[in-house]
Amino acid sequence: MNRLLCSTLTVSGLIALSGTAAFAQSVISAHSGLIHYVEGRVLLDGKPVEVKVSVFPEVKENMELRTEDGRAEVLLNPGVFLRLSENSAIRMVSNKLSDSQVEFLAGSAMIEASSQLAQKENSVAILYKGTTAHLRKSGIYRFDSDPAQLKVYSGEAEVAGESNDLTVRSSHMVALDSLVAVEKFDAKDGDALSHWSERRGEYISMANVSAAKYVNDSGSGLGSNSWYYNPYFGMYTYMPMNGMFYSPYGYPYYSPGLAYQAYQYPGAYGRSYGTGTGGKGPVTNTGFASPTANAATTRSASPGAFGGSGAAVGHASSPAMSAGGGHMSGGAGRSK
Numbered sequence: 539m540n541r542l543l544c545s546t547l548t549v550s551g552l553i554a555l556s557g558t559a560a561f562a563q564s565v566i567s568a569h570s571g572l573i574h575y576v577e578g579r580v581l582l583d584g585k586p587v588e589v590k591v592s593v594f595p596e597v598k599e600n601m602e603l604r605t606e607d608g609r610a611e612v613l614l615n616p617g618v619f620l621r622l623s624e625n626s627a628i629r630m631v632s633n634k635l636s637d638s639q640v641e642f643l644a645g646s647a648m649i650e651a652s653s654q655l656a657q658k659e660n661s662v663a664i665l666y667k668g669t670t671a672h673l674r675k676s677g678i679y680r681f682d683s684d685p686a687q688l689k690v691y692s693g694e695a696e697v698a699g700e701s702n703d704l705t706v707r708s709s710h711m712v713a714l715d716s717l718v719a720v721e722k723f724d725a726k727d728g729d730a731l732s733h734w735s736e737r738r739g740e741y742i743s744m745a746n747v748s749a750a751k752y753v754n755d756s757g758s759g760l761g762s763n764s765w766y767y768n769p770y771f772g773m774y775t776y777m778p779m780n781g782m783f784y785s786p787y788g789y790p791y792y793s794p795g796l797a798y799q800a801y802q803y804p805g806a807y808g809r810s811y812g813t814g815t816g817g818k819g820p821v822t823n824t825g826f827a828s829p830t831a832n833a834a835t836t837r838s839a840s841p842g843a844f845g846g847s848g849a850a851v852g853h854a855s856s857p858a859m860s861a862g863g864g865h866m867s868g869g870a871g872r873s874k
Contacts, residue, residue, distance in 0.1 A: 570614040570638040571597035571630050572765075574774060575738070578608020578624070591772055597630045605645070609731075611738055614638045615660050616763045617653030617776040617783070617791075618673075621738060622646075623731040631665060641665045642681045648735045649679040651693060652776055652785040653763055664688075669699045669714050677708065678786045680732070686714040691725045691732075692786050736787050743789035745771035750797030753777065760794060 573580075573587055573595045580587040581604045587595055597603050597612060604627040612620040612628075615635050622628065626645020632638060642664050651673055653660060664671045664681060673679060677693015688695065689711040697704045702717040709725040728736075749768040753760065766777045776783075776791050783791045792800060 569633045570635055571633040572613040573610060574613050575611040576608060579606040580608045580610045599630050599633050602627060602629045613765060614662055616765050618662055619650040621648045621735045637661045639663045644683045646731055647681045648731055650739050650786060651676050652783055666714050672696045676786060688712050688714055689723060739785055739787045740789055742775050743785060745773050745775040746791045747797055749775050750777055750792045750794045751801055754794035754798040
């Protein structure tokens, strides 16, 4: 069963859910740093983190989040996810949505940016030992401490150090301790962290469609791109104010108005969603420039192959359908 059919089944199966119980705790506060998901042992300022249904701890300014035998997902600006591997740590420097600053301390971290970061009111910066990386475009970014490096799978980062400034674009990497030169790497290569990050991106995209449909039906609307809580999935999802965004992994996020149309005419929204004037379907992808292939085809990229074309709401059989992405009952579990 290809992803188009799975997407249609997912949408159909969620119609009944979207019109019933109210979506409590819909939009989160005006701060970044919400701990959205944990598995295994994760510590916040030395104390174990426990994520419960609809209750999410927050990494406040100057607090340190550290994983031991575990992983963690943190929500930054709307549409920006920071994911920590095992034995990794960050410190929150600034938790303003307009200026999120995170100090990367150790281990490995991936950032999925599903929103436009070039705008001054939506800035994300990662600090590491005197080096500052500003994420300027939607994309997938990876930070490692051993060796100290930044890999840009897709997107663009401006990296500033004490003696040099560099721009790092898609499929390029730079050593954070020297900033001497930018080198190419194979963006299709992946490991346990990159595979897990992509699966988390898929689960969160799946939670978007019924949440967006609910917002449209409630008549509340959105004043900006937002995080929105979906109680049926037990997780927040990204919701654009208008139109539709593709995540860097190729998964769609619907605005409330567009979700309504997708529910009413699911066949029409399985066609191609191109970019600019090249789109053949009824909607233009205003968020990303990379996914230009027909969305009806199954993505051929293997897990960890970032920036692939195509889109899907998700697999109907995904653990996220029954376990909220894993953190409520452990249904998703730890995947490697």
